[in-house]
Amino acid sequence: MTRAIAITRTTAPKTKPDPNDLGFGRFFSDHQGQMEWTAEGGWGPPRVVPYGPIPLDPAAGVLHYGQAMFEGLKAFRQPNGSVKLFRPEAHVQRMIVGAPRLCMPSPPADTMLELLKAFVQTDLDWVPSAPMTSLYVRPTLIATDAFLGVRPANKYLFFVIGSPVGAYYSGGLRPVRIWVERSQTRAAKGGLGAVKAGANYVASLYAANKAKKEGYDQVLWLDSVKHETIEEVGTMNLFVVFGDELVTPPLSDSILAGVTRDSIMALGQDLGLKVSERPITVQELVDGEKSGRLKEVFGSGSAAVVSPVGELAFGDNKIVTSKGESGPVCQSLYDAITQIQRGTRPDKHGWMMPV
């Protein structure tokens, strides 16, 4: 059952940033959505309040034992000026499925959706309208219980904030250079990789920083046991075009079930491609480059939609794809998704939700 959402508007609205210089995650809108859970009372009433710091006890579980997870989705301005969210139900569902793995309570789907919509409605004028911009929406769930001792907390806070973000690619898709990481792992078999847990991101920082220092944009993550099978690229799912087949690794407990990944598989089929989920090894990429079967490699995620990979490096070896440029499959999928998001292509899968 949907619960009424109390809205307290800010009395000190912020000055909006320059829509041509938004970048990613630098500015925050005027409000936030919140909802608390306690062991005694379950989920309390959802509310929208002015954006601001969250009071947190220094003993709060999130600060010590890392009980924290989040989501990331976008709200887009439509040609008629209205605003729609891209696949909010899928993001809400991923949080519901992931929370129990971190021993956290799942917020009810309908209340989460209503709170997301109420938050975006309250900050509607923070959804930018310049081409390729959007409001990035960040639902987050943290343990707030003040208790030192390793056990699941008895108090949690669900909150949602928003950040107007700029065009990821202003001058067309830009291929990235990738370091194939053969010693560190992002997520292990039996671990948290399938959950959007904060812990997975801190686990990835060291190798990502090292790769950046060496002149690469992102890391290609391999399986944690043999470091042979491909899992994800940076904070994205991975796709490879072999001949006329679009391939992505099958979901497992070390791979996040990307909403963009799912959208790309559906649109790939719409475009008449053969779409497969099967393991891909680094050796298959090496062999594919030699034989000419390897056509394109790209990552997929909410922030960039797709990110073409121009080069993959490991040790002294490197694989160059699409002559280091963005390939046609990646481009068609990017066009299809972004046009649906902006309301310039029919939304035949029913992915866009008005706020």
Ligand SMILES: Cc1ncc(COP(=O)(O)O)c(C=O)c1O
């Ligand atoms: C580790 C990881 N994999 C994949 C993705 C792509 O997921 P989505 O397409 O739902 O944004 C993300 C980004 O959210 C991520 O952080």
